[in-house]
Amino acid sequence: MWLQRLIAEEQGSHEWIMEVRPQYIVPDTNTFIDYRLELKAILDSGHYTLLVPLLVLTELSSLSLGEHASAGASILPNNVFSGNTQQNYVESHAKETIQLLRDEADKRNPRLLAVTTNGNILPRFSFASETSDYASRVIS
Numbered sequence: 001m002w003l004q005r006l007i008a009e010e011q012g013s014h015e016w017i018m019e020v021r022p023q024y025i026v027p028d029t030n031t032f033i034d035y036r037l038e039l040k041a042i043l044d045s046g047h048y049t050l051l052v053p054l055l056v057l058t059e060l061s062s063l064s065l066g067e068h069a070s071a072g073a074s075i076l077p078n079n080v081f082s083g084n085t086q087q088n089y090v091e092s093h094a095k096e097t098i099q100l101l102r103d104e105a106d107k108r109n110p111r112l113l114a115v116t117t118n119g120n121i122l123p124r125f126s127f128a129s130e131t132s133d134y135a136s137r138v139i140s
Contacts, residue, residue: 006051006081007041017036022048023046023048023049024049024050024051024052025039025042025048025049025051026050026051026052026053026115027039027050027052027056028034028056029056029059029060029063031061032056032060032093032094033060033090033093033094033095034093036097036100037100040100043104043109043111043112046096046111048111049110049112049113050111050112050113051078051113051114051115051121052112052113052115052125053103053114053117054114054115054116054117055114055117057101057114058111060094060097060098060101061098063090063091063094064091064094064095065091065096066087066091094116101125105125108126112125113125
């Protein structure tokens with residue numbers, strides 16, 4: 001009996017503390033739209049690596065051109081837009097986010113990486129852009 005009591009005391013006296021120290025942060029499109037300055041601060045801190053999914057880059061590019069912005073890419077409530085429509089808010093913030101990512105990519109920031117949908121991390125973060133005006137073409 002004394003042995004069981006001693007074992008119970010020993011088992012109850014140990015406390016386990018789990019400390020989580022993430023290395024990577026993978027923000028979604030809404031996070032880039034609403035919290036890009038906070039993400040920039042996280043990036044500048046040097047404590048974390050920001051992984052940007054290629055799908056998020058595609059969505060930000062579309063939103064910066066005003067496409068699909070009416071679907072409501074922001075997670076903020078509508079009453080925070082102070083005279084700006086949600087579409088204008090999303091479009092302008094998407095443009096600013098893309099510029100921020102381009103600037104960091106130009107600086108070759110090692111804490112900014114692109115990731116594919118399969119989870120492959122790309123060795124370099126670079127931008128390519130393509131514009132085409134199909135509406136002005138006439139097919140005869």
